[in-house]
Every structure is written in structure tokens, then in C-alpha cells.
Amino acid sequence: MYLPVVLTVLGLWSVTGEKNDFTINGVELKALPSIELRNGDRLELQCVMLVAKTTDFTLNSTFIFYMGEDQIKTSHSINDQASYVIPKVRVSHTGQYKCEVQVGNKKQQSEEIGIRVTGLAPPVLNVSKDEVSEGDEVTVRCEAPGEWAYKKFTFYKVNQKKDEKKTKQTDENYGEVKFLIKEGEEILRFKCDVKMFIIDETSQASAMKTVTVVAPFSVPRIEVLPSLNFTEGVNMSVKCSFQEGRKRSDDIKLILQKNGHIISSSTTNTLSYYQVATVEESGNYTCKVESQTTSKINNTRIDVAELFPKPRLTLERFGRTPYINEGDEITLRCWVDGLAPEDSNRLEYKFILNGGKRSSTRRGGRFTIAADVRFSGSYVCQVTRDNITKISAPLDVQIYAPVKNPVLTHIMRSNKTVVLGDTLELTCKCESGTPPITYSLLRGDKLLDNKTMEGDMEARFLVNSSKSHDLGQYRCRATNRNTKSSGKYSNTVNVTVIVPVSAVQLTMIPPDGDVEEGAQLALVCRAQDGTLPITFQFYRRRGNELLLHNVSEAAARHASHTVQLFSKQEDGAYFCAASNRAHKEVRSSSSEARAVLATWKKAVIGIFVILVILAAIAICIYLHTDKKKKKGTDISSEKKRSSKPSPPKKASVELKAGEPYMGGADNEDELHILKAAEDTSGNNQHNHEVQQTEADHPGPEAHPDAMEDKVNREDPPPGVLVGTTSPLSRP
Structure with a gap:
């Protein structure tokens, strides 16, 4: 496993040596024995490298063989050539071949050579079953061993009646198809061949395979009595039967048809059909036996002569x-x-x-x-x-019954009224009469609408009561094909259109809403339009709405209500509402009403105010007279003091803690006036007498200077402004 790697490393080391050098002069690919071969021959591909060296040293070379662009073999060698051997070539080996040599970082490819292999071998055929039943399927497999190139398999089903052929193209070395075993087929033979597109060659046919077909049932038999041709009126019978095969199926069904329609069926081997023959029994009869996969039929025709024609x-x-x-x-x-x-x-x-x-x-x-x-x-x-x-x-006979007087019905609402703007709904229907019936709706003598009704249906008319003159007497007329042009008339329906209340206005007396306490507030509610009777409702709103009065007027479009002994508790916004049988309530705008003082209370208050004013005038007169008297006394006292040295005057009145400074106390008369204004009227009289006595009988302390000091030491009464000239105290 590691030997190629080691050799490659050694080769690279030797190549990179300074003294050992080489070059590849060329690469040649040879096909032995030839480029034209037969299927099954041996093929050897030799890849030869032509190399020049500085010295005689060993090169480790890699040889790669290609078929087309596909790499098919790689070998490593220290020689200048390598081989790729195919022991038995196939047609699929036909193609273009080349090789490549890699030494170190040098590589070079040979020229391509074309290899052609002919003599395609016959394929191998196999079938899934040797014995089948009608309706079964047989899978046929055709193989071309060793061939992988794209090819077409052709399958043949050889039959006594008609051959059948199917094809399949694939790059696999085999192909499969299925053949259905049809009715009447007994012994079948199958074969196949293969065509290679790479050389456009078709092989010889494969060996033949034989398949035996076993019928599950026979062709059915039909028996007709008395014969196939006879006259109607006799009893006829049709018998259908079949024989089962040795491979019977449980789903076999026997069916008898006449002119393509099933008239009888059975799951047994025999069925019979009996009928008294008429000319209608003539026709084509078919007896059919079927299973889930196959069927067999037999046909015959029966002709029945007519005894007499149809009436x-x-x-x-x-x-x-x-x-x-x-x-x-x-x-x-x-x-x-x-x-x-x-x-x-x-x-x-x-x-x-x-x-x-x-x-x-x-x-x-x-x-x-x-x-x-x-x-x-x-x-x-x-x-x-x-x-x-x-x-x-069949013969259709239509007898027409004349229409009778129709019945006109007014479809009422729950409130039993028709309001202006609503749709008036009327229905008209005759109790008898052959349709089509034409219904006509009339108001008085004016035709409003026509409707033609098919069948036993009522005519429905819709009239929009958009005007008050839509009220009146309605009736309908009914006619049909055999009724005179005048027709038949229905009963009369009187319709009254209710005009809703509109433009409701509230009038108050007094109109300004100022009502003296204990007086009456008169309210008048008026509707501009509306069908009588009208219901009027009077309300007062102060927070919540309070219903004061409810009255229905049948003779007028107005109503009144009086609030007795009006007081502050009756203050608020007053309004009214009106409605009639249209059940549409209309409200007026609201008006404010307020309780004001009664006239006698105003008079009492006025008299009281006058008395207060007169008392104030009297007090002013009195104070003015008293001031004059004091002024005379002060003058005489001043004359007596002028002969004596007078002590120095105080600059200002001494103030108590927390009291504001209100000015000097030089004017003794002002202090007396302010003092008098503080007391009540009874105290005023008492103080006046005391002051008068002191003026007539001055004591030792009644010296003007002493009096002045006394006045300066006294505090001004609460609420009195020192230095002011007003004779009135705080109210």
C-alpha cells in the first residue's frame, strides 16, 4: 500500500537531483492485437512513454487509461510502459481510448485511438410462467450479459392469430416487459433481440420460450326456444351456459344482454330467461362469461313477427x-x-x-x-x-277551468299599519282555474301591475306608499286562456297610509321661561304633520329625564300641559315628544324654565330697603346736628385754655401691639363720629345723652387738653378706619 508513495518520493528526489535530469518526448497508446475486434476477443492496451535522460536512473511513473473522458484504470510503474488488458471484449467496449503519463510535475497524454467491437451475441430470454390462464400477465426478461452501453430490447409474442411486439430502451444489461394473455390464445412463444446504438448493430434473436395457455372457462352457448324466428304471443326462452376449465376462478359471472342492456345474470354455469314474446323482444342477444381478468362472449339475433300493430x-x-x-x-x-x-x-x-x-x-x-x-x-x-x-x-289532454273570483289579501305587519314610505304587500290568488293565470292589481280603476303565474301559485304585488294618496281601495282581476277579456274581480281592500309625525315644537308660557314662585308654567306641544291620533309626552330634564304628562289627541295636532305652583324644584329643561301609529317618535328642542321671586316678596324687600335708606338718612341728620353742638363747645374751651400754658401735644396716637397705624387723632369730631357709627341705634341714643351731660357739667378732667389726651389713648373700634369721613360702620 505504501510502496507507490515511497517510489514516488524516491523518484521525485532523484528527479530533483542536480545531475539526474529527464524529459518526456512523447506518449503512445497501442491496441493489441488490433483496433477491430470480435465480441469475446482479448484486448490489450499498451501505454508507452518516450523519455530522454542525462544518466541511466529509474523513474517512477503513473499511467492513467481513459475511455472517452472516463478514467478506467490507473497503474504505477518504474518502467517506460504499462498495459490494460480486457480478457473478453464486448460491443460496449467500442469507443475512443487514450492514456496519460505523470512523472513528478510533468505529464503528457497520448493520441486517441478508436476501438470497434462487432459480433453482438444473442441475448438470453426468460419468462415468469410456463403455464398461464386467459387474463393473466407474463413477465418476459431479455438479458445482454456484459453489455452496459445504451441499447434497445425488442420482445416478440408469437401467436397463432397475430404476433405482438414490445420494445424497451435502457443502459442496463437487461430489459423486462409484461404481456397480457388474451381470450382464445392457447400456445404462445416468446423471443427477443437487442440493438446496440453505439455501433448500430442488432443481435440475433434469443432462444424461443414456449408458454401454454389454459382456459378458465369455455365460450358460452345460447339456446333459443321455440326458434330464432316466430310470431308474438308464444312463450319464448333464452338459455345461456358455459363449461369450466380445470383452473376454475371463483369470480366467474354469466350475463345475458339484449341490445346492450343486461336482462339477466348469474354466478352459476347456466341461466334462463322466459317471456311471452312480443315484437319488442326482437333484437340482438349476447351471452357473456367474465372474470376479473378475462371474458368470452357469444351472440345471436331473435326476430319476433308482429301479431297486430300498436293501437x-x-x-x-x-x-x-x-x-x-x-x-x-x-x-x-x-x-x-x-x-x-x-x-x-x-x-x-x-x-x-x-x-x-x-x-x-x-x-x-x-x-x-x-x-x-x-x-x-x-x-x-x-x-x-x-x-x-x-x-x-300517450295523448295529452288539457282541459281548462275558468278562473273564479280571486281573493286579494293585504299582508299586514305586526302593528297592522302601512306607514308612508313603507312597501304595501298584496297577494292575489284564485281558488280554481287552469294556469297560466294573469293577475292585475288595480287602485280604483287605475291598473298598477300585471303578473302571469304558472301552476297553483299566488301573485305577489309590492306597492311603495311614497305618497299619502296611495291610500284607497285596491282590488285584483284574474284571467286565463278560456276566460272572457273582462276576467273575474276580487274583493276590495281598503288601505290607509299612516303619515309619520314631523316637526314637533314646544311653546312655553311665559315664553322667556322665568316663572314666579307659586305661579303656573304652561307648555304647548305642536306637530306640523302626522296622521291622528297623536300621542304627546311632556318631559323635564335635570340630570335624568322625567315624564310629566302623556296624552293622546284624536282631533288636533297639539296638546298642552300645566305645571302648577312652580318652584325651584321645577327648574330644568323642558321638551316634548310626539308619535302616532307609525311608531316613529319625534322630539322637540328643549327650553329652560327657572323659578323667580313672587311680586309680593319683591314688594316686601323694596319696603325694607326703603326703610333702611330712611333710617340711614335720619342717622346722618342726627350726627350732623351733634357735630355742630360739639364744635361750639370746643371753641369756648379753646378760649379758656389760651390763658394757660398748654402742655406739648403728642405727635400721634399710641398704637397697641399688633394694630396698624391708621393716622392721627387731631380731629376730635371724627373720633366721636366713628365711635357712634360702631354702636347700634339704641346705644347711639344712650351715648348721646351721656355726651350731652358731660358737656353741660364738665368735671375736673373735662379740660380740653385732658379730653384730647383721652381720645388719643383710646383704641378705635374694630372695623373702623381712623381718619375717614363716612358716618356708616361695617354692615
């Missing part, structure tokens, strides 16, 4: 219109062509309506009735002779 049925009538009306007399006539009159009269004729719902037996072939809608339908005539019954072709 014919016609209608005779004497009406004036193209349609048969109720009450018209009609006659159904049935006869058989080719029979003498006396023979026809002896036959029994049966008239059948709608598949047997009604039937009647008559002699002579005539059936006369008074037309009634109940007798409309499909009629056939049935005639029996010598156990043979024949039925005529």
Missing part, C-alpha cells in the same frame, strides 16, 4: 275555442290498423289516465266524456289479444 289513440271535440273548456264534450277514439271492423268490435279497449290513476274499459274503441279539469292529463289506450297486450302512444 292508435286520437281526440275528437266540437268546441268553439282552440282550448278545451270545462263542460265541452270530448271523445277518445282507439283503433288497431289492419283489423277488420268486426274483429275490432270484439276487442276490449282500456283507456288509462296518468299511468293508472283513472281507467275505463270500453268496447268499440270510443270513450266520450264531459270535459272536467279532473280529466286533464296523459291518456293511453291498451288492447289485449291472444295474451298479447299493446299500448298506444
Whole structure:
């Protein structure tokens, strides 16, 4: 395993030596014995390297052989050549070959040579079964040993009746196909050949393989009695049978067909079909035996002569219109062509309506009735002779019943009203009358709509009540083919259209909403339009809505409500709502109402204010008079003091702790006025008397200077501004 590596390393060392040098002059590929070979010959490919050296030293070379572009062999050698041997060549070895020599970092390829191998050997054939049954499948395998090139296998099934061929292309050395064993095949032979596309050569056929076919059942047999040709009226029988093979299948089924339709079947070996023969029994009969994989059939034809032809049925009538009306007399006539009159009269004729719902037996072939809608339908005539019954072709008879007075119905809603803008729904239907029936809707004498109804269906009319004049009397008219043009009229339906309430307005008295306490607030709610009666509701909103009054008016579109003894508790926003049978409530805008003082309360307050004003005036007059008296007394005292030295005046009034400085106390009169304004009216009178006494009888301390000092030491009363001239104290 390591020898090639070691040799390569040694070779590289020797090559890289300074004294040992070489060059590859060429590479040649030889085919021995020749490039033209037969299938199975020996082929040797020699790859020869032409090399020049400086000295005689050993080179370790790698030889690579190629077929086309595929590498097929690699060998290492210290010689100048290497070989690739194929002991037995095949056609698949045909192609272009070359070789390559690698020494150290040098490499060189030879020229390509073409090898051609001919003489393709016959393929080998195998089959999956030697004995098969009809319907089985046989797998056929064709092999070309040693051949791998792309090829086509052709398979042949050799039959006594007709050969069958299949092909398959592949690059494998074998191919497989399946052949179905068909009915009637007994001994089969299979063979195959192969064609190589690489040389366009087809081999000889393979050896033949034989396969024996074993039938699971025989071809069925048909027996017809009394014969294949006879006259109707006799009993006929058809018998179908087959024989089983030695390889019986459990899924075998026997089927009898007539003109492509199955009339009987069985899982046994035999089936029989019995029938009283009529001309309808003529036809092609097929007996078929089948399994899941194969089948066999046998055919025959039976011809039955006609005893008498089918009867014919016609209608005779004497009406004036193209349609048969109720009450018209009609006659159904049935006869058989080719029979003498006396023979026809002896036959029994049966008239059948709608598949047997009604039937009647008559002699002579005539059936006369008074037309009634109940007798409309499909009629056939049935005639029996010598156990043979024949039925005529169907005849449709349509009897028209005139329409009766229709019924017009108003489809009411749950509220039993029709509101302006809603859709008015009316239905019209006749209890009897042959369709098609045309219904016409009228309002008064005006035609609104027409509808033609097929079958027993009502006509439905939709009228949009977009205007108030859509109210009125509605009726419908019904006509059909045999009714006169005037038709039949329904009952009358009176329709009233309800106009919804609109434009609701609330009026208040007084209009400004200021209501004296104890007075009345009058509310009037009015609707501009709407069908009477109208329900009015009065509300007050103060946080929540409170219903005050509910009244229904049948004669007017307005209503009123009075709130008695109005007070502050009745303050709020007032509004009203109106509705009628349209069940659409419309609300007005809201208006505010407030309680104000009554007139007598205002008068009492006014009188009280006047009295207060008069009292204030009186106090002012009194104070003014008192001031004048004090001023005279002060003048006389000043004259007495002028002869005596007066002590120095204090610069300002002494302030108590925490009291603000309010100005000087030089004006004695102001201090007296402020003092008087602080007291009540009773105290004012008492103080006045005290001051008067002190003025008339001055004591030792009544000296003007002493009085001035006294006034300066006294604190001003609370709430009085020192130095002001207003005679009034705080309220």
C-alpha cells in the first residue's frame, strides 16, 4: 500500500537531483492485437512513454487509461510502459481510448485511438410462467450479459392469430416487459433481440420460450326456444351456459344482454330467461362469461313477427275555442290498423289516465266524456289479444277551468299599519282555474301591475306608499286562456297610509321661561304633520329625564300641559315628544324654565330697603346736628385754655401691639363720629345723652387738653378706619 508513495518520493528526489535530469518526448497508446475486434476477443492496451535522460536512473511513473473522458484504470510503474488488458471484449467496449503519463510535475497524454467491437451475441430470454390462464400477465426478461452501453430490447409474442411486439430502451444489461394473455390464445412463444446504438448493430434473436395457455372457462352457448324466428304471443326462452376449465376462478359471472342492456345474470354455469314474446323482444342477444381478468362472449339475433300493430289513440271535440273548456264534450277514439271492423268490435279497449290513476274499459274503441279539469292529463289506450297486450302512444289532454273570483289579501305587519314610505304587500290568488293565470292589481280603476303565474301559485304585488294618496281601495282581476277579456274581480281592500309625525315644537308660557314662585308654567306641544291620533309626552330634564304628562289627541295636532305652583324644584329643561301609529317618535328642542321671586316678596324687600335708606338718612341728620353742638363747645374751651400754658401735644396716637397705624387723632369730631357709627341705634341714643351731660357739667378732667389726651389713648373700634369721613360702620 505504501510502496507507490515511497517510489514516488524516491523518484521525485532523484528527479530533483542536480545531475539526474529527464524529459518526456512523447506518449503512445497501442491496441493489441488490433483496433477491430470480435465480441469475446482479448484486448490489450499498451501505454508507452518516450523519455530522454542525462544518466541511466529509474523513474517512477503513473499511467492513467481513459475511455472517452472516463478514467478506467490507473497503474504505477518504474518502467517506460504499462498495459490494460480486457480478457473478453464486448460491443460496449467500442469507443475512443487514450492514456496519460505523470512523472513528478510533468505529464503528457497520448493520441486517441478508436476501438470497434462487432459480433453482438444473442441475448438470453426468460419468462415468469410456463403455464398461464386467459387474463393473466407474463413477465418476459431479455438479458445482454456484459453489455452496459445504451441499447434497445425488442420482445416478440408469437401467436397463432397475430404476433405482438414490445420494445424497451435502457443502459442496463437487461430489459423486462409484461404481456397480457388474451381470450382464445392457447400456445404462445416468446423471443427477443437487442440493438446496440453505439455501433448500430442488432443481435440475433434469443432462444424461443414456449408458454401454454389454459382456459378458465369455455365460450358460452345460447339456446333459443321455440326458434330464432316466430310470431308474438308464444312463450319464448333464452338459455345461456358455459363449461369450466380445470383452473376454475371463483369470480366467474354469466350475463345475458339484449341490445346492450343486461336482462339477466348469474354466478352459476347456466341461466334462463322466459317471456311471452312480443315484437319488442326482437333484437340482438349476447351471452357473456367474465372474470376479473378475462371474458368470452357469444351472440345471436331473435326476430319476433308482429301479431297486430300498436293501437292508435286520437281526440275528437266540437268546441268553439282552440282550448278545451270545462263542460265541452270530448271523445277518445282507439283503433288497431289492419283489423277488420268486426274483429275490432270484439276487442276490449282500456283507456288509462296518468299511468293508472283513472281507467275505463270500453268496447268499440270510443270513450266520450264531459270535459272536467279532473280529466286533464296523459291518456293511453291498451288492447289485449291472444295474451298479447299493446299500448298506444300517450295523448295529452288539457282541459281548462275558468278562473273564479280571486281573493286579494293585504299582508299586514305586526302593528297592522302601512306607514308612508313603507312597501304595501298584496297577494292575489284564485281558488280554481287552469294556469297560466294573469293577475292585475288595480287602485280604483287605475291598473298598477300585471303578473302571469304558472301552476297553483299566488301573485305577489309590492306597492311603495311614497305618497299619502296611495291610500284607497285596491282590488285584483284574474284571467286565463278560456276566460272572457273582462276576467273575474276580487274583493276590495281598503288601505290607509299612516303619515309619520314631523316637526314637533314646544311653546312655553311665559315664553322667556322665568316663572314666579307659586305661579303656573304652561307648555304647548305642536306637530306640523302626522296622521291622528297623536300621542304627546311632556318631559323635564335635570340630570335624568322625567315624564310629566302623556296624552293622546284624536282631533288636533297639539296638546298642552300645566305645571302648577312652580318652584325651584321645577327648574330644568323642558321638551316634548310626539308619535302616532307609525311608531316613529319625534322630539322637540328643549327650553329652560327657572323659578323667580313672587311680586309680593319683591314688594316686601323694596319696603325694607326703603326703610333702611330712611333710617340711614335720619342717622346722618342726627350726627350732623351733634357735630355742630360739639364744635361750639370746643371753641369756648379753646378760649379758656389760651390763658394757660398748654402742655406739648403728642405727635400721634399710641398704637397697641399688633394694630396698624391708621393716622392721627387731631380731629376730635371724627373720633366721636366713628365711635357712634360702631354702636347700634339704641346705644347711639344712650351715648348721646351721656355726651350731652358731660358737656353741660364738665368735671375736673373735662379740660380740653385732658379730653384730647383721652381720645388719643383710646383704641378705635374694630372695623373702623381712623381718619375717614363716612358716618356708616361695617354692615
